[in-house]
Amino acid sequence: MKHGRDAQPLSRIEWVPRDDLHANGYNPNHVAKPELELLKTSILEDGWTQPIVARPDGEIVDGFHRWTVSADSRIYAMTAGFVPVVRLVPPATGDQMLSTIRHNRARGEHGVLPMAAIVRRLRDEEGLTVEQVMQRCGMEKEEVTRLYERGGMTERGTANKTDFSKGWAPTR
Template identity: 35%
Template sequence: MYKKLAELIDCLKQHQGALTLHERCFIYNLLSDAAYELIQISHPVLNVKLVPQERVIDNDYNPNKVASPEYRLLSKSIKTDGLTMPVVVGGHDAESQNYYIVDGYHRSKLIKSDSIINESLNGLIPVSILDSTLDQRMASSVRHNVARGVHQVDLTANLIVKLKAMNWLDEDIASELGMDKDEVLRMQQTTGLAEAFKDHTFSKAWE
């Protein structure tokens, strides 16, 4: 078996010059699938795929912002060390073949916008794929950000309100986001008050 595998690898190496980028990506993704099935360890990071950058779509709920110095440092890191972490995506759309970002928006943005990084990756984005629905992706985005200590409270609170609108129970939100129920309730109350008064013009009589 090992001999046949070695022969297959040698064959691929011998013909790689005749293969198009699309064909090389197709083979890489097939091999990644095969290795993932072989290893029998169910962690998405062990099955990284190469996806054209135009198929990796930003989400509209990401509660994570990076200041300019950190963003420049991320760019420097990728240019110096290479891309060391895949972009986490989910919600594969079978019709459009698009993937939606769960974590790694800034890495994706740099790959798309920085000509040096883009050229080094041939316009491809390495992705780790979660099989998840929209609400599951939203919760996962918060978990990724909180684990790094970089989430913003107001945006996390807005996300909680969205999950409530999807009929999530407080205890489910608390469990999925690593919070306690009181914290979930406080965030709902704070966001609700802000929403109620966002268009209100207050009197200056108190001045």
Template identity: 40%
Template sequence: MAYKSPVYNVIAVPIQKIVPNTYNPNSVAPPELKLLYDSIKEDGYTMPIVCYYEKNKDIYVIVDGFHRYRIMLEYPDIYEREGGLLPVSVINKPLDHRLASTIRHNRARGSHNVDLMSNIIKELHEIGRSDAWISKHLGMDRDEILRLKQITGLTSLFKDVKFGTAWQPAEDWKTPEDEA
């Protein structure tokens, strides 16, 4: 069977069954949030919320679309017009791939909160993802990953980093006069 993108199976989900994820590093400034409200008010929901379905809890965890979800929560006119239902596209992926999906969706649109991004790098590292995996799945280069690791201040994040040998401890360093 050929691959079928999740967007071809959009379902209407009561907003009460949808919950935000705990790791989204994206934020939207008030003017852009107002613009999103205006867009949804004028055009309706033109893109579904991307969620992961947790069967044991019967909830949908947002992977992408938190701010579209937030508009429905904060604007009664939108809630009423939509009957409290959000369009949802479901992906079935493990947590590490959902983290990566969230970042890819967000990075394709704009900027991120650096502290929250560094926490995601930390979490991926703690569940065993290598820098190469992070680079491939989040679209980051090694320097960006290293900078985000530095923000966390956790030395365990650097155990696999190869550092240069350009410096020598002072007691091993010789001046040209010492060599003569």
């Protein structure tokens, strides 16, 4: 366990030429083309918010897809072909592979109802168009529509209702 801020790899972010890095030969993670496009949009709109994790020799431990999209001419131009890197020195190849798996699996997944609430808020409160939500969230029109419709589902049909049918009462 690494104690203290200075002991954390994040304290040593460096900008290196993207061409100094290379893929590892075992990464089990795959990102579909729409999500790669969304990753590009994320970097173009928000900038680099996460570094690539690499060994001292430039082999990527985590961030292969960030590294991949950094070849896009627009992203490349943002930093003259440099990418943010944190170096890890895993004791053995097995430790490096475990680190890759942990990084990939720790990201979680999005729940449908929370995403529906976000889409509804983006449209209703933030004033985004369907097209803006599609482009900026990497969604198809049908997905935006379905999430938007589901986003108010728990409130729909309950306005001015104070008495509900006994058919909805749970029994034991």
